[in-house]
Amino acid sequence: MVKKVFLLAVAFLLFSCEKEEEIPADILSxxxxxxxxxxxxxxxxxxxxLTxxxxxxxTLYGILEAELFQELDVDSIAYMKSYEYYxxxxxxxxxxxxxxxxSLKVRQQKY
Structure with a gap:
């Protein structure tokens, strides 16, 4: 169910009728x-x-965030630059x- 909602949202995003400028190559899609x-x-x-x-x-967040970026194959600098761009x-x-x-609401409702 979560994947279906996420895919539907992404499809909507992709097929939006608006004509927009190209996103620079060094920015995350x-x-x-x-x-x-x-x-x-x-x-x-x-x-x-965890309180x-x-x-x-x-400290813990910094370590876990680095691991997360590695799992997602996202460079932390590219993430920050992309965040600023958006x-x-x-x-x-x-x-x-x-x-x-x-997406987070759907996940929360699931649990």
Whole structure:
């Protein structure tokens, strides 16, 4: 069910009627950014739920985030650059954020 909703959202994103500018080659695609942001938000929630002291939580998060980026085959610098790019393109960022939020809601309802 979660995969179907995610795929439907990605398909909607791909076949949007709007004609937009090309995303630069060094920027993560919208689809990859959605996937990455979903996993980053889940990781953030997991670390917060551990109720560790702030310095320990930040250290643990840094380690787990590096592992996550490696699993997703995403360079942390490319992620930050892509995040900044999408923040300066509000329509694109809003689309991405809506898909991330909807996907997280579906996952939350599942559990």
């Amino acid at each position: 919208e689809e990859k950014m959605v996937e990455t942001l979903i996993e980053v938000r889940i990781l953030e929630g997991q670390v917060v739920n 560790l002291p702030l310095d320990s939580a930040e 923040m300066t393109h509000p329509a694109k960022f809003e689309r991405i954020a809506e898909i991330v939020i909807d």
